[in-house]
Amino acid sequence: MTKGYLLKGRIIDGTLNPPVESGAVVIEGERLAWVGPAADLPPMYLDRELDVIDLPGRTLMPGLVDGHTHISFGESRSEEENALYTPVEFRTAKALYYAKKVLQAGVTSAFDAATSYNIAQAVRDAIDTGMFEGPRFTVSGKQLTNHQGLEDSFPNEMQFPPGQSAVLIRSREELIEAIRFQVKDEVDAIKVSGSNDNLITPDSLGSSAFTLEEFQIIAKESHRLGRLCSVHARSRDSALYAAQAGFDNLFHASYIDDEGIEACLKNKCVITPTLTLLVNLMEAKQSESLGASSTDAFRREIEAASANLKKAFEAGVPLIAGSESGWSPVPYGQWHAREMEIFTTHLGLTPLQAIHANTLVATRLLPRYGHEVGKLEAGRLADVLVVPGNPLDDIKILQRPGSFDYIFKGGKPIDRTPPAPRKRKWYERHKIFLNGLYEFDQEAGVGRLVQ
Ligand SMILES: [Zn+2]
Structure with missing residues (x-):
């Protein structure tokens, strides 16, 4: 030995x-x-x-500290796949399989930014107790959302799917209840869906899903119970309100403005942009088939985020590098270090600052053992x-x-x-007959696939 x-x-x-x-x-x-x-x-x-x-x-x-992963998402190709398909038992087995890949990419600690079921807690504990190999995980539970937030994306006639990585909040009382329920389920952090997303709903970036007062209720109760408080906040208002309410971390913050930056500085709030997802989507040029919005929408958001986050960083708001690994544009084990490159090309950080953002700064998201890694x-x-x-x-x-x-x-x-390499089971995705319409061209007398 x-x-x-x-x-x-x-x-x-x-x-x-x-x-x-x-x-x-x-x-x-x-x-x-x-x-x-x-x-x-x-x-x-x-x-x-x-x-x-x-x-x-x-x-x-x-070792790298990835500030934003979803170990339970299984490289889902769509929200339907993530929310509706694949039994929870198989998803958990997949998550353990992928955790090893994440570790093998040099990621020795990671923050999990929303889970399907309670898979992230199980993966964290299975690794921490020595049964499986993977990074040291710090985990959020399901994100708290409402009808204007991410993940309430299915028709109102449907019940909110239990496999969705969010819990639907209908009232202020439910906000408090959801936080206490998740703390009982051993989460390290509370995650809120503060805005919608170009991936799911086009042109949804203007407003905030929750009011300032609701963000304050969430921050107060999360902190009272000793939990970190973070938010998916692409829009201006969601970033501003969460920072004003005293949240610890903003994810994305693409449309943050001077007022939001000021609130971050005042309340010591960090930003974890996860631009890798948007850049990968742009490059893969598959956005048309992946979601409701076009490549243009991603390009606009990358441009806005580059300018706004550069400003935030220069003003003194710490940035954390996170990969958003778990969705199909960001498969596990492959893109965890890309955010550092994007920080240098898009936000003007030096390579040393980018490494700092993917190591020591990112430990601010790890309440249990951040001082040890x-x-x-x-x-x-x-x-x-x-x-x-x-x-x-x-x-x-x-x-x-x-x-x-x-x-x-x-x-x-x-x-x-x-x-x-693993094979996919038939039940992991919704069954698309054909990716487009096979239209009949009367003049040519032949069929043609149209997107
Ligand atoms: Zn995410």
Whole structure:
């Protein structure tokens, strides 16, 4: 059995400190015992017969903290698939399968931003109790929504589907009840659907689903019960009200304005944009068939978000990198590091600031053990990546986790063998006969597929 590890290389520690070019990191047990310049390494560590990992040109950095995942969504191709199809037992098995892929991408901690059923809690606990491999999850329950929020997207004649990753709130009393119910179900955070979404409903970005007063009720009760409070807030008003009400985190905030930024600064609210979903959708050029709105709507939102979030960051609002992994445009294990690249290309962050946003800043979303991860520092848990090259020269290096030499979680190198590809069961999706209309062209006398 190993007595521990001595890693050597360039250290990016998760803070904004400049890298230590010739650094050393000592891992003993599940924790970091020492971090600093190799020249200052106390001699006692040389006598301890540690396994030495000293590969030329490598960078040592904290494991990634993904600020926005949905481990229960199973790479759903549509909201119907997510809300209506696939039995909960099979979905849970899928989530455990995918959790390993997420870890193998270098994500050692993650915030789950809304779950179907209570799958995220089960996945978190199955990993934390040592039964399955995956990141350390911090989880929201189902998001609290109303008729104007995300997820109440089926006709009023239908009952709200139990598999939907939201709970429908009809009154202020139900708001309080839903929070207490979820806390009993062991959530770490309360998530609110504060606005709708281009993915589901076109041109729905103007207003807020909940009033300022309702946001205040939610923040007060969540905090009273010791839970983090976060919100899906694409629209201006939802971002503003949630920040004014004292929410801890805004997801997206694409249309935040000066007033909203001011409220974030006043109430110490962070923003987790998750632009990866929008950029991937644009690139995949499949938005027409994925939802109600067009590629143009995504392009407009990316442009607005780039300008508004750049302003927020420059004003001093911390940004957190999250991937939105779980939907089909962002499959698990593949895109977790892309947000850092987008932060540099769209929001003007330096690569070091982007890494900070995907490590130490993101621990603000992890109330249970945020102080134990996200930074290479003696005493913290040894979640460490050993990466070829220098991500400060090329941030995209971090998007190729297959090339990492090691991924340590809790002082142990994780198993890097990719899970065998899985097949889809017929019940995982709604059955589309044909993706379009097969119209008859009378002049040509032939049929033609029309979208
Ligand atoms: Zn999400």
